[in-house]
Amino acid sequence: MSLHVIFEPAKCQGYANCLIEAPELWDFDEDKNTAVLRLENPDDTLRAHAEASARCCPAQAIRVEGTE
Secondary structure, eight states: OOOEEEOOOOOOOSHHHHHOOOOTTTTEEETEEEEEESSOOOOOHHHHHHHHHTTTOOOOOEEEESSS
8 A cells, every 4th residue: 555644834833753753754944944745655664654753743744644
């Protein structure tokens, strides 16, 4: 099953927990103090990292679809 990471930048509070959990998927824009999703449709090998980044987001700005 393919993964799809959904990010709502307007909800982002700039905690960068997502970047800590999944640096392969995320970057951070220091000027805007917000996360930047680099990989919207990651390979299944990054499933655990994608799910961890969604779970650890205090602002609930991240969802992962295609999870089993």
